[in-house]
Amino acid sequence: MTNHTVTSTFAQRLPKTENMFIPFIMSGDPTPELTIELAYTLQESGADVLELGVPYSDPLADGPTIQQAAARAIEQGMTIQKAIQLIPEMRKRGVHIPIVLFTYCNPVLQYGMETLVKELKKNEADGLLVPDIPLEESEELKQHAEAHGIQLISLVAPNSEERIKRIAEQASGFLYCVSSLGVTGERAEMDPNISSFLEKVKHYSSVPVAVGFGISTNDQVQLMHNYSDGVIVGSKIIKIIEGEQSALLKEDTRDEGLKRVKEQITQLINY
């Protein structure tokens, strides 16, 4: 690790480094206020890290569920700046787990790399995940992130092969393992070779290793806990929220809606 001019809060805020649950939500879907409430509900349901999505017009790594959530959020006027501004509100609401901003590269470039990491720090975020900046293109962003105490989360995939070592060795925060080739979205079955892939990743990684893409059932969660330090769940969370959307949007049924979100998530991650 290089000398930090600003210390990272990621490790301090992280409740545990085993059996982690890392949910993804889309900022502004269905509304900015509910994003804050949902963040709190997820923490109360057992989340260890929150992945906060910035909606993007052309999300190359995402399947239909997250694409549609992004489209709804853009429709609501959500932007990268507004998403960052939700974070202090979440902290006020009692969210104390690490928050990682998930955004595609183009909004980062328009915002400015250094401005972004400064703003993240100022607004009490802990990490940044940019799915379309592979290792080879990440140097500049990584330097800015390190200088401002923001953990840049790396991704590694089953076909990364000899890149696994290089990616894992420089990983910070946690290492995001893509479960199988393809885009985000629920999958009926997990890749049968996943255990050997994860074993290899764990061998080289000095940070916790979490698996994501397609995890949508309790069986899959349990299976992944055997091989990794945690699970990342995106599309399934979006679906659960979608299912409760009408309850969430009405003042008098909101609490019940949030309660049912919590129940479904508890069932999903229970082991």
Next chain:
Amino acid sequence: MSVTYPDAKGRFGDFGGKFVPETLMAPLQEIEAYLTEALQDEEFIAAFQHELKTYGGRPTAFTYANQLTESLGGAQIYLKREDLNHTGAHKLNNAIGQALLAKRMGKTKIIAETGAGQHGVASATVAAKLGLECKVFMGEKDIERQELNVFRMKLLGAEVIPVSSGSKTLKDATNEAIRHWVAHCDDEYYLIGSVVGPHPYPEMVRNFQRVIGDETKTQFDDVKGGLPNRIYACVGGGSNAIGMFYPFLGTGVELVGIEAAGRGIQSPEHAATLTKGTPGIIHGSMTYLLQDEFGQITEPYSISAGLDYPGIGPEHAYLHASKQVRYESITDDEALEAIKTLSRTEGIIPAIESAHAVAQAIKEAETMDPSETIVINVSGRGDKDMSTIMEYFEGSDGLD
């Protein structure tokens, strides 16, 4: 001047690169490895040239536009006739090259994106010829607009996959093709249609299209001697333009790329990426694109489906920034007027895309000296556009 771009990272100066999810890095590296090896293999090069000649119809003609030249009274105008390629456009050159590479890699299926359907048709054609399965991703809006080409692709045995995400046009068809490819790259090859996308696509497509410029150089030298003063080509993603320009870089020939100004670059409805766009990432590449202040990609507009793209190949972004190529833009109206002019003076009906180059050349030729020479790349023929052209001129009544 020696042109050494792209560098090892796939960069043309500040542009290009590989801004893709980790899952795509392996398939891109696989293509790069096979491509490097293929381009050093004389047999591969010979097979490519053989198909270009015996199947595609190359070399394409080089025509002196005597009546157009005389009517304008300025520079002498020559036409590079990519409209005479099999399937009617330069797109075939690239489709042949990449499909041969796909076969060499042991892939049995190709996938492609298409807007107007020209690249889809070229891919379906080559797939049929080489015995590959073919899937073409096409936005639902474009499927409606380009019924004829959809049928052509199906007739050729390809599967056309409607894309309903985003704005349901070329940009989204490209997204969907990439998303599909990530999950199926073990037996599928993604045959991209222009000099766009992550490295090594922009360089590869340039290499398969540079035959346009190489032939032009020889043909011009044969009929006139030396080099022309200026060369014009339209720019969508930029493949016909790079193919034409690349062999002329650093020779002193003035190169002019023409973007689509749609209803005017002062209106929001245009596809003038270099004229009006800003740097950013689209489809895995750092380049110029049309976007809002928060980095959301915005919808372009042009009457020409082949130019209706919010990005541009990264090498063009570099050639623009380094001022090696001059980029201009032409409106729908100017392009349609040029179709009429070229049809009536030379008996050649160009594609609406190509007509953008014709229109700019006409503007400038008038102001040039009769001793000067220009070449226009006629990237495709207008048959595919007949219903759009008819609609524009409101049946034959509006023609005169």
